[in-house]
Every structure is written in structure tokens, then in C-alpha cells.
Amino acid sequence: MIDLRSDTVTLPSDEMREAARDAAVGDDVYGDDPTVNELEARAAELVGKEAALFVPSGTMGNQIAARVHADPGQEALVDEKAHVYEWEVGGFAQLSGLQVRAYDAGERAAPTPAQVRDHAREESLHVAGTGVLCLENTHNARGGVAVPKADIDAAADAARDLGIPVHLDGARLFNACVALDEDPTAMVERVDTVMCCLSKGLGAPVGSMLAGPEAFIEEAVRVRKQFGGGMRQAGLIAAPGLVALDNVDRLADDHANATVLAEGLDAVSGLSVPTPDTNIVVVDSEGAGLTAEEFVELCDDVGVLGGTFGQYHTRFTTNLNVSRADVERAVDLVADAVESR
Ligand SMILES: *Cc1c(COP(=O)(O)O)cnc(C)c1O
Numbered sequence: 001m002i003d004l005r006s007d008t009v010t011l012p013s014d015e016m017r018e019a020a021r022d023a024a025v026g027d028d029v030y031g032d033d034p035t036v037n038e039l040e041a042r043a044a045e046l047v048g049k050e051a052a053l054f055v056p057s058g059t060m061g062n063q064i065a066a067r068v069h070a071d072p073g074q075e076a077l078v079d080e081k082a083h084v085y086e087w088e089v090g091g092f093a094q095l096s097g098l099q100v101r102a103y104d105a106g107e108r109a110a111p112t113p114a115q116v117r118d119h120a121r122e123e124s125l126h127v128a129g130t131g132v133l134c135l136e137n138t139h140n141a142r143g144g145v146a147v148p149k150a151d152i153d154a155a156a157d158a159a160r161d162l163g164i165p166v167h168l169d170g171a172r173l174f175n176a177c178v179a180l181d182e183d184p185t186a187m188v189e190r191v192d193t194v195m196c197c198l199s200k201g202l203g204a205p206v207g208s209m210l211a212g213p214e215a216f217i218e219e220a221v222r223v224r225k226q227f228g229g230g231m232r233q234a235g236l237i238a239a240p241g242l243v244a245l246d247n248v249d250r251l252a253d254d255h256a257n258a259t260v261l262a263e264g265l266d267a268v269s270g271l272s273v274p275t276p277d278t279n280i281v282v283v284d285s286e287g288a289g290l291t292a293e294e295f296v297e298l299c300d301d302v303g304v305l306g307g308t309f310g311q312y313h314t315r316f317t318t319n320l321n322v323s324r325a326d327v328e329r330a331v332d333l334v335a336d337a338v339e340s341r
Helices: 014-022 034-047 058-069 091-096 113-119 149-161 173-180 214-226 235-247 251-266 292-301 324-339
Strands: 051-055 075-079 099-103 130-136 166-169 193-197 208-212 280-284 313-317
Touching (some): 014 235, 051 214, 058 130, 058 166, 058 208, 149 166, 173 251, 251 313, 251 324, 292 313
Parallel strands (some): 075 099, 075 130, 166 193
Antiparallel strands (some): 051 208, 193 208, 280 313
């Protein structure tokens, strides 16, 4: 089985398991867990923010950020294909009382400054007002697009000029940085806060980091507790997270494998596959007369796992547990399956 459903399916390495076993721990709700404290300090430094908070999931990190930045009744400005809008179960509405206003970020996967200005709303007797702008990098639903620093900066500056705080959903921030050869600190310097996942391409079993100014993180600790994310001897899961931070540079291997996979599949008659920026490969199977559901089933039958990503689109995600030989074999298996139907 070649599992390309997501970069979340990776299994913790022996080194991660040993780190978990040997971790020094304490009660993190009291701030007593030295391993969590070390992870938070290291993550804050890596992205150049004053402080960071360990949270159980990327979703919780984004939801805490929205709650802390915006007030109930305000608007969150997001891309219509943003993870926070499409895949977080309406959390902005239910957990923070926010109304979403969506823009279409298009292929560049980030709003232009003009889009930010056009969609931002100033609070008045009749108007809710914009409480937060959310950006996403890499942009998952738009095909793992690595958004250049200049585009993030321009959008963030436009919002901050209007007094609107900016949160970056950087579940795959390090994929973007590796693909663009950009320093993470520089990439997020103009956004107020950033969430990044340890449990995706970096391979940790659990957890994400939320980073930002000291005062923001202080409030985020309270909201994390309220959302049920206060954890006790969390050093057991923070320790593999520290090991995961050593996996940033090797994301380049996932990107190279994704390119091999995309080029191989694009050569199959009926399949159309753009060359990816990062580790997400999106296959359009309409030309082969296959819906995404039919294509995923065909691949599944030959031992290649992916996920539907629209009516005719399927997502394959390269990851830590998938080798070059695996993606080459995946191309052969899928090519045979499509051509011998
Ligand atoms: C996976 C993902 C998240 C959420 O992370 P979880 O840990 O699965 O909750 C948020 N944003 C993006 C872009 C993601 O891909």
C-alpha cells in the first residue's frame, strides 16, 4: 500500500518514540512541563515571534487565534477556499461568534491589497466590522501553493493599515519556506500570529504551534483552557514535536517526490496534473472520463491511496513515509490501472 492520502498519516519514528519515553514532564497547565516549555521556546524562535503555545491540533490553533483577535459579532476575512472556512466545522461561527466574509484568492492563493481593502468593513452603527484577516500558506485547497513572502506581506500590510490583525494558517508553513528558500522568520514577520503543524510533513504524532506576541499568547493560554486544550504531562507528545522540528529541511524530498509523481501521472492519457509547488499533487481525471470517486477507487484497487478533492480532482500528498521508489511505483500502478480499464 502506498499511502498518499495526507502528510498526516506518517507514523512516529523510533527516535520520536524514544524521545516520548524519556521526556522530562510536569503539569503543563501549571506551566511546569519542561519539554513543552522547550518546544514553545524553540518554535517561537524559529518563526521569530515573542512566544508560542503548544496546542493539540492545527484546528484548535486557528480557532484560538480567531477568538483572541476578534470580538463576537465581527467578521473574519478569509479566502473562500480557506481551511478555516471549509474544513473547521463552522468553528468561527460557533466558537467565536464570527461572521465570515470570503474573497476569492484565485491561483495566487492570497488576496491582493485591493481585495483586502474592498472586503474589509469598518465598524459603524450598521456594520459589524472586520476583526481578523486569515491567510494560508501553503494553501491546501489551491494545491499546496507556496505563497511568496511579498504577497503575504502586501496582504498583511493592507490589513494592518486598516487596524485589522492578521493570522496566518501555516499548517504547512515550512513547506512554503523550503519551496521558496525563505527564512520562516522573514515569511511571517508582517503577520501578527501564525499556526504551524508538527503533525503533517514534519512527522510528529500530535500537535501544532501557535505563535505571536506575548500578550496574545497569554490570552491564548486562557482560550486553550476554555476550548478543552489544557494538557497535563504533555511533554510526552511535545518531545516527538522537538524531534519533528529537525525534519524541516527534508521537506524538500517530499516536494521532489511530488514533482516526480505529478509529471509521471500527467503523462498518463486522460489525466491532467500541474507541477506542484510543494507536497500536494492534484490530479484532474475528467479527461479520462473518471470522476474523482471513480479514480480514487481505481487507485485504491491497485494499492495507491489518495483522496477526492472536488468532482474530478483527487489529492495525493507525498510524505515522510513515502520514498522516491514508492512514487515511481505509484505512477506505474496508476498508469496501468487507467490505461487497462
Ligand atoms: C491540516 C490543516 C489544518 C488543521 O490541522 P489539524 O491538526 O488537522 O487540525 C489547518 N489548516 C490547514 C491548511 C491544514 O492543511
